[in-house]
Structures are given as C-alpha cells and as structure tokens.
Amino acid sequence: MERALHLGVAGATGLVGGEFLALLEKRRFPLASLRLFASARSVGRRLRWGAGEIAVEDLATADPRGLDVLLCSAGKRVAAEQAPRFAAAGAIVIDNSSAFREDPAVPLIVPEVNGARLRDWLAGARSGATLARGGIIANPNCTTIVLLLPLDALRRAFGLEEVVVSTYQAVSGAGREARDELLGQARAFSLGEPETWRHYDRPIFLNVIPKIGDWVGADCFEEVKVVRETRRILGAPDLRLYATTVRVPVERCHSASVFARLGRPATEVEVREALAGAPGVALEDLPTPRELARREEVFVGRIRVGPDDGRVVRLWIVSDQLWKGAALNAIQIAERIAADGG
Amino acid sequence: MERALHLGVAGATGLVGGEFLALLEKRRFPLASLRLFASARSVGRRLRWGAGEIAVEDLATADPRGLDVLLCSAGKRVAAEQAPRFAAAGAIVIDNSSAFREDPAVPLIVPEVNGARLRDWLAGARSGATLARGGIIANPNCTTIVLLLPLDALRRAFGLEEVVVSTYQAVSGAGREARDELLGQARAFSLGEPETWRHYDRPIFLNVIPKIGDWVGADCFEEVKVVRETRRILGAPDLRLYATTVRVPVERCHSASVFARLGRPATEVEVREALAGAPGVALEDLPTPRELARREEVFVGRIRVGPDDGRVVRLWIVSDQLWKGAALNAIQIAERIAADGG
Numbered sequence: 070m071e072r073a074l075h076l077g078v079a080g081a082t083g084l085v086g087g088e089f090l091a092l093l094e095k096r097r098f099p100l101a102s103l104r105l106f107a108s109a110r111s112v113g114r115r116l117r118w119g120a121g122e123i124a125v126e127d128l129a130t131a132d133p134r135g136l137d138v139l140l141c142s143a144g145k146r147v148a149a150e151q152a153p154r155f156a157a158a159g160a161i162v163i164d165n166s167s168a169f170r171e172d173p174a175v176p177l178i179v180p181e182v183n184g185a186r187l188r189d190w191l192a193g194a195r196s197g198a199t200l201a202r203g204g205i206i207a208n209p210n211c212t213t214i215v216l217l218l219p220l221d222a223l224r225r226a227f228g229l230e231e232v233v234v235s236t237y238q239a240v241s242g243a244g245r246e247a248r249d250e251l252l253g254q255a256r257a258f259s260l261g262e263p264e265t266w267r268h269y270d271r272p273i274f275l276n277v278i279p280k281i282g283d284w285v286g287a288d289c290f291e292e293v294k295v296v297r298e299t300r301r302i303l304g305a306p307d308l309r310l311y312a313t314t315v316r317v318p319v320e321r322c323h324s325a326s327v328f329a330r331l332g333r334p335a336t337e338v339e340v341r342e343a344l345a346g347a348p349g350v351a352l353e354d355l356p357t358p359r360e361l362a363r364r365e366e367v368f369v370g371r372i373r374v375g376p377d378d379g380r381v382v383r384l385w386i387v388s389d390q391l392w393k394g395a396a397l398n399a400i401q402i403a404e405r406i407a408a409d410g411g
Numbered sequence: 412m413e414r415a416l417h418l419g420v421a422g423a424t425g426l427v428g429g430e431f432l433a434l435l436e437k438r439r440f441p442l443a444s445l446r447l448f449a450s451a452r453s454v455g456r457r458l459r460w461g462a463g464e465i466a467v468e469d470l471a472t473a474d475p476r477g478l479d480v481l482l483c484s485a486g487k488r489v490a491a492e493q494a495p496r497f498a499a500a501g502a503i504v505i506d507n508s509s510a511f512r513e514d515p516a517v518p519l520i521v522p523e524v525n526g527a528r529l530r531d532w533l534a535g536a537r538s539g540a541t542l543a544r545g546g547i548i549a550n551p552n553c554t555t556i557v558l559l560l561p562l563d564a565l566r567r568a569f570g571l572e573e574v575v576v577s578t579y580q581a582v583s584g585a586g587r588e589a590r591d592e593l594l595g596q597a598r599a600f601s602l603g604e605p606e607t608w609r610h611y612d613r614p615i616f617l618n619v620i621p622k623i624g625d626w627v628g629a630d631c632f633e634e635v636k637v638v639r640e641t642r643r644i645l646g647a648p649d650l651r652l653y654a655t656t657v658r659v660p661v662e663r664c665h666s667a668s669v670f671a672r673l674g675r676p677a678t679e680v681e682v683r684e685a686l687a688g689a690p691g692v693a694l695e696d697l698p699t700p701r702e703l704a705r706r707e708e709v710f711v712g713r714i715r716v717g718p719d720d721g722r723v724v725r726l727w728i729v730s731d732q733l734w735k736g737a738a739l740n741a742i743q744i745a746e747r748i749a750a751d752g753g
Binding site for chain 2: 233235237252255256258259260271272274275276277278279280287288309311313315317318319320324326328337355357358359360370371372373377378381383385
C-alpha cells in the first residue's frame with residue numbers, strides 16, 4: 070500500500086540534484102514533505118518547488134531526524150560522512166556515489182534487475198508496518214545501470230559468456246564543471262578566443278579522452294566500477310567483462326557499443342523479443358544521445374546477431390545517464406519503498 | 412634508385428587534396444613536375460605550391476599523358492570514370508576511393524603491411540628500367556589503414572583469432588561539408604542561433620552517430636569496408652572481425668577501441684615490444700585525437716593484456732585519418748614507386 074514519504078534530497082543544487090527535483094515532479098512522487106540539502110556555501114538559496122520555494126539546508130549540520138528516505142548525490146567523500154548520520158536517525162539513504170557500493174552489507178540496486186534483493190533488504194529492515202531502522206542503499210554507477218538493463222535481458226534469455234564494451238560518455242556524468250568546460254570551449258573556439266580547461270588535462274571539445282576517473286592499475290576507475298558492479302548485481306562474479314570507458318564531447322546521455330557472446334545461439338528475432346520485453350528497455354533503430362536526453366528508457370539499437378556465429382550479439386545502447394543512470398534509478402528505488410508501505 | 416616523378420593530384424581542392432600538397436612538401440617528395448586536377452567548377456583556381464602557384468586543370472577533360480603517378484582523391488564516382496583514363500595513358504593511379512578496392516586485379520596496399528604485394532605488382536607492370544604500362548592501386552579505407560598497422564603487428568607476433576573494434580571517427584573523414592557542419596553547429600549553439608544540418612540527418616555537435624555510410628544489410632558501409640579490406644590485406648579471409656563505426660564530434664583523427672584475441676597468450680611486455688617495433692606505430696600513454704592531428708604515426712595506448720586471459724589484448728588507437736588514413740598512405744606508395752626507379 071503506497072504511503073507518502075518524508076523525503077530529503079542531498080546535493081540539491083548539483084546537476085543530479087536538479088534532475089531529482091524534475092523527476093519527483095514529473096512522476097508525481099508521493100511526498101509527505103520535501104527537504105533540500107547541499108553544502109554550506111549553498112545555504113540561503115531557495116529552490117523552486119511546485120508553486121513555491123524550499124530553502125536549502127546545510128547537509129553537514131542539518132537535523133537528520135524525521136526523514137523516511139534521503140536521495141543523496143553529494144559526492145563520495147561527503148556521502149561517506151553524512152549517509153551514516155542520516156541512516157542512524159532512521160532514514161533510508163539511497164546514495165548515488167561509489168562510497169558504499171562495494172560494501173557487501175549495502176544493497177546495490179537496479180530495480181528492474183535485482184529488485185528482489187531490495188525487497189529482501191526492506192523486509193529485514195522492517196518491524197511491523199513501518200521501517201524499524203534506517204540504512205543505506207547504493208545506486209550503481211551510471212554506465213553500469215545503463216548497460217545492465219539490456220545485458221540482464223540477454224543473460225536471462227540466452228546466458229552470457231563474455232561482454233566487450235566501449236563507451237561514449239557525456240561530460241555531464243562528471244558534473245557541472247565538466248559540462249560547463251565543454252560548452253565554454255565550444256564558445257571560445259567559435260569566437261576565436263583561447264580555450265581553457267581544468268577538469269580535464271586537455272580540451273574535451275573536438276576531442277575524445279579514453280580515461281574516466283583515476284588510474285587503478287591499467288584500468289581507469291570507471292572501468293573498474295563497471296566490471297565490479299555488473300558482476301555483483303548479476304551475481305556473476307566470473308563474468309568475462311571487458312570495459313573501455315571514453316569521454317566524448319556530448320552534453321548528456323551515455324552511449325555504449327556492446328559485443329556479447331551468449332551462452333547459446335539465438336536468432337535476431339529472439340534477441341529483439343528478449344530486449345523489447347525487458348522492463349525499462351526500448352528499441353530504437355538508431356539511438357543517438359542528443360535526441361534522447363530527458364527520456365526514461367534505455368534505448369537499444371543496431372541489434373546484430375552473427376553474422377557467422379549465432380552466439381555473437383552486438384548492440385548500441387543510449388540512455389540519459391542523469392536519469393536512468395542516476396536520479397531516476399534512485400527515485401525508482403524510493404518508489405518501491407513507498408509502494409512497500411514505507 | 413630513386414627517380415623524380417611526374418606527379419598529378421586529383422581532387423586537389425578537397426580536404427585530402429590539401430593534405431597531399433602539405434605532405435609532398437613536408438616529405439620533400441622527388442618531383443619532376445606537379446599537375447593539379449579538380450572538378451570543372453574549380454578550373455581557374457591557382458593553388459600555392461612552394462614559392463609559386465599551380466593552375467587547377469579540369470580532371471574530366473585534362474590531357475592524361477605524361478604522368479608517372481596520379482594521386483586521386485576525387486570520390487568514388489569520378490574515380491571510376493577518370494582513373495582508367497589516366498591509367499590507360501600510362502600513369503599509375505593511386506586511388507583513395509572505394510571504387511577499385513574490391514577488384515582482385517587491383518592491389519590494395521598499406522606499405523608497412525603488404526608492401527611485398529606492391530613490389531610484385533610493380534615488377535609485373537615493369538618492362539626494363541621503366542614502367543611499360545599504367546595501372547590502378549587502391550588506397551584502403553582510412554579506418555582500415557589505421558587499424559591494420561597495430562593489428563598486423565599483433566598477428567605477426569602472436570596470431571590473431573578474433574577482433575572486436577568500436578570506432579570514434581572524425582567528421583573530416585566525410586569531407587569538408589561534414590567538417591564545416593560540425594564547426595557551424597558549434598558556433599550557432601554558442602551564439603544562441605539555430606543549428607542547421609544537411610550532411611547528417613541530425614546534429615553531430617554534442618552528439619555521436621553510430622552509422623557511417625549507407626546501410627548494407629545490418630551493417631553500415633564503413634563497417635563493411637573495414638571488415639572486407641582488413642581480411643583482404645591480411646590475406647585472412649576468415650578472420651573474425653566485428654566492427655562498429657561511429658561518428659563523433661571530432662574535427663580530425665580517428666580513434667578506435669580494439670579488443671583482440673590472440674592465437675597464443677602473450678605478456679604485456681611482449682605486446683608492447685611487438686607494437687613498438689612495428690613500422691609506422693608509436694606508443695603513447697593516452698593518445699587523443701585533437702593532440703595528434705598532423706602526425707604521421709598510428710598511436711597506440713591503453714595497452715592491456717588479460718586480466719585473466721593472456722590471449723586478450725586491448726588497445727586504444729589514434730591516427731590522423733587524413734594523413735596515414737589517406738594522403739600519407741598514398742604518398743608512401745608513390746615513394747616506393749619512385750624508390751623503385753619509377
């Protein structure tokens with residue numbers, strides 16, 4: 070039975086924070102109350118909500134009591150400090166950072182893929198009709214979420230032996246500074262002025278940079294996250310998954326070129342049926358990121374089987390990484406909590 | 412013994428034509444004379460050459476006699492008409508289009524990879540000290556050339572069982588119109604004016620489009636060219652090669668994410684040695700297209716072996732597709748003809 074929730078949004082003034090507010094409104098999220106949190110320097114700002122405004126509170130010093138759920142997109146370091154504080158006060162914190170994703174006690178959830186894990190966790194946290202205690206749920210990495218919906222559909226239908234993925238990731242995945250850096254470079258270039266950069270070590274305009282996040286051995290951190298989180302959510306610790314993550318001069322929506330070797334041969338018709346029937350997935354002949362911003366689905370196109378081996382499937386995947394890759398996935402988790410009776 | 416050549420450049424006013432002239436000068440190509448050809452609408456233009464200028468001739472009506480070599484970048488349809496006319500008049504036409512690449516009688520050459528095939532063909536065309544008759548040599552597709560240098564190095568050292576490649580291709584690969592379309596959109600966007608497009612069916616600025624060329628079944632033509640030409644040049648008609656070709660908003664230099672399954676396990680040291688020793692290949696930690704324009708090498712970085720399977724190698728490849736992918740490769744063929752005594 071759905072219950073309206075006392076909801077908080079942490080990182081409300083950031084890129085993902087703005088998407089939280091847009092989606093709460095778009096999806097008519099059942100709200101009993103809404104509080105907004107950000108860093109100290111945003112305190113005093115008032116953000117538009119419905120017909121009115123809500124004053125931003127300092128996440129670090131705000132009273133954590135009284136929230137059912139906190140949607141947290143405040144960065145890894147801040148989340149590591151603040152999420153436990155809000156959880157101890159009784160909130161379920163759905164955290165968008167990588168701070169808790171590798172903690173085996175913290176569920177890492179894509180509702181369409183491992184919603185059952187969320188149900189079990191909620192049952193364990195429950196006492197009678199309401200939650201007895203708070204806790205932390207981790208929202209996976211944006212690229213992981215976007216890949217998982219079609220990969221899980223293939224895995225359920227045919228099994229999955231090996232996946233090779235190369236990504237084409239939008240700058241907004243790195244936050245507002247990176248987004249503004251790209252647009253600023255485009256403007257400077259067009260006006261014949263010198264381009265500047267700080268987030269990346271070179272221009273991203275008219276460029277592609279095959280490294281996202283810090284180095285972790287021969288991989289970059291984004292690749293490590295995609296591999297570890299995908300294996301964990303699928304419960305497939307030995308899945309052969311090879312990721313190369315690349316930043317491209319796109320403002321919004323991540324794309325990925327995927328090669329998958331299935332457990333058994335399939336026809337193109339079977340593959341299309343499996344994908345078309347997967348929750349959250351939409352087929353599109355030629356999905357491209359600029360045209361699919363602010364859409365909720367993971368779009369899959371360029372579906373090819375073979376040609377010589379019916380176990381080889383190739384896909385081109387596009388999805389709004391600020392929505393399904395971040396804010397929307399977290400809100401879908403919160404919706405399940407609300408539907409579950411809170 | 413090197414001989415100076417009577418050289419022609421067809422398509423001299425185009426993007427690749429300009430690169431031909433820049434590279435002939437940069438590489439001090441042994442010229443006995445230089446003629447420039449373009450379409451009728453460019454006749455009367457004079458292009459700078461050294462301290463002087465050369466008047467552009469109409470390719471369709473110009474006297475084809477007297478040329479040793481014609482470097483041709485005039486498009487597929489024009490090449491299909493004009494290359495045979497110049498060849499019949501005694502020139503060796505090195506054609507940059509796809510018009511002749513699938514003709515088994517026409518050598519398809521990347522000098523570092525199958526230079527022996529060029530030597531044999533020249534020997535067949537020779538009579539005594541000079542060429543007895545003209546002929547046509549095909550310059551491979553730009554992406555094919557760029558991929559082939561490192562792939563051939565891996566193949567020679569370890570064998571090659573399977574290759575999965577996803578590309579990140581610059582708009583200048585589609586010619587001047589596509590290049591100007593990207594830069595025009597960046598300018599319009601930055602000034603708040605409406606963007607326009609004609610070459611592509613949607614904006615390429617802030618976008619990526621996973622289709623290059625017309626559809627050929629489930630593939631696009633660029634993918635077909637990469638697969639067919641690579642197999643032909645390597646003499647490996649059964650090589651399992653899976654290509655996904657994607658246009659990105661980059662002005663110049665193609666990039667590619669490559670997954671290769673070798674014939675036998677290798678260590679990272681062995682792979683690096685094989686690549687570092689390959690002609691035309693340069694190792695670079697993090698090669699990116701914008702920084703590597705107007706460089707002659709194919710740059711290879713992000714070299715990863717495994718982690719669990721020593722037969723799995725991943726590479727990130729960047730090269731100036733107007734140079735090694737087009738004009739430079741053709742000029743290197745012409746240089747071998749000159750070195751061979753013409």
